[in-house]
Amino acid sequence: MPIAVFALSLAAFCIGTTEFIISGILLGVSTDLSVTIPVAGLLVTGYAAGVAVGGPVLALLMTRIPLKPAILSVIAIFAVGQVFCALAPTYELLLAARLISACGHGVFFGVASVAVSHLVSEDKRGAALSLMVGGITVANILGLPLGTVIGNAFGWRATFVVIAVTAALAVLAVLFTLPSQIKGEEEADAPLGRQARQLLHQEVWLSFVTIAIIMVGQLAFGTFQVAILTEVTGLDPITTVPLFLLLGGAGAVTGIWLGGKGADWNGPTTIMIVIIGQIVCFTALLFAVHNAVAVAFMLFLSSAFGFGFSTPIQVRVLKGAEEAPRLAATLVSTAYNVGIAVGAAVGAALLTAGVSYALLPATGIVCSGIALVTALISLSLSRRAAA
Numbered sequence: 001m002p003i004a005v006f007a008l009s010l011a012a013f014c015i016g017t018t019e020f021i022i023s024g025i026l027l028g029v030s031t032d033l034s035v036t037i038p039v040a041g042l043l044v045t046g047y048a049a050g051v052a053v054g055g056p057v058l059a060l061l062m063t064r065i066p067l068k069p070a071i072l073s074v075i076a077i078f079a080v081g082q083v084f085c086a087l088a089p090t091y092e093l094l095l096a097a098r099l100i101s102a103c104g105h106g107v108f109f110g111v112a113s114v115a116v117s118h119l120v121s122e123d124k125r126g127a128a129l130s131l132m133v134g135g136i137t138v139a140n141i142l143g144l145p146l147g148t149v150i151g152n153a154f155g156w157r158a159t160f161v162v163i164a165v166t167a168a169l170a171v172l173a174v175l176f177t178l179p180s181q182i183k184g185e186e187e188a189d190a191p192l193g194r195q196a197r198q199l200l201h202q203e204v205w206l207s208f209v210t211i212a213i214i215m216v217g218q219l220a221f222g223t224f225q226v227a228i229l230t231e232v233t234g235l236d237p238i239t240t241v242p243l244f245l246l247l248g249g250a251g252a253v254t255g256i257w258l259g260g261k262g263a264d265w266n267g268p269t270t271i272m273i274v275i276i277g278q279i280v281c282f283t284a285l286l287f288a289v290h291n292a293v294a295v296a297f298m299l300f301l302s303s304a305f306g307f308g309f310s311t312p313i314q315v316r317v318l319k320g321a322e323e324a325p326r327l328a329a330t331l332v333s334t335a336y337n338v339g340i341a342v343g344a345a346v347g348a349a350l351l352t353a354g355v356s357y358a359l360l361p362a363t364g365i366v367c368s369g370i371a372l373v374t375a376l377i378s379l380s381l382s383r384r385a386a387a
Helices: 003-032 037-061 067-087 091-119 122-154 156-177 192-198 202-222 225-231 241-288 292-308 310-320 325-352 361-386
Strands: none
Touching (some): 003 091, 037 091, 091 310, 091 325, 122 310, 202 225, 202 310, 241 310, 241 361, 292 310, 310 325, 325 361
16 A cells, blocks of 8 residues: 555544544533533534535635645645644634634545545555545544543643644655655546536435435534533543543444445445444444443444445545546535534534433434435436446
């Protein structure tokens, strides 16, 4: 595997950590900035909205910029945003700083996915993409719990400082390992009109819909998982919760690896398996949250199925939009973050309305069930077209 893929994975680690870290430092942010936990949880929604809106706009502006300078630029934007997060004196300014970071995030996975897909042969594309996206997985297994520990020990601002430093290292790693000219990149993007038509392929837009729906259910639960583990399961937020987050991260590593293997084996079948697995996991979590051993086991499994979904669905989108890879891959991030924004908002709204933390997994059951229907429709249409 080219070493540049590992460098891009480091950048993905930084971005994944900052997106999810709010759930680990939620209590500290809410206390320090004098806002409620549901309001602090909206920092996830704001970030996701920035990715969803800012990503495609910036991607269009950077369409003709070569991949390497484009990637370096968006990582640098992201790093600067982390510095602003660490310095933000108010909730509103922290939200604004998160939006700056989100703009870099939105484009990164688009251009990085295209770069990775051109660095390896087609039969290794799933494995390479899973390795790059695996940076997000490592963010869950190491970044989130370590960021939580740093935030608890030194204050939540220290967490953002560490992410900013790591992002600067990622810039250097990409600078020295990614080729200045990547084979095939000059042929990657068609004129904008043709790119837009590529997005109308059902394999593309129905995949976007499926991604967004699934993420609503995952984030309505995931944004408040630390609060659930503390308030419902009864775990100590400083000594025990980080260990449970680490276990969830281990499940994510397993899922992203198996998802990459599944994408190279049979992408459509893998997509169906992981969505059904998510329905089963969220159903079990309704009961497991009341028992420490059970919830530990289910955090591992739910993370495995959740992250197992990402690579096969991304490969499906790239195959359906071969003449618009940057835009389509960026819109994958948009779809994820529309779901993240809505999911975090739905979770906050349910809690504000008086719904128990313990019932939040029910949103995952409903949303994964709807996503299963959209995926079945898309796969059925593809089979008919191929017949």
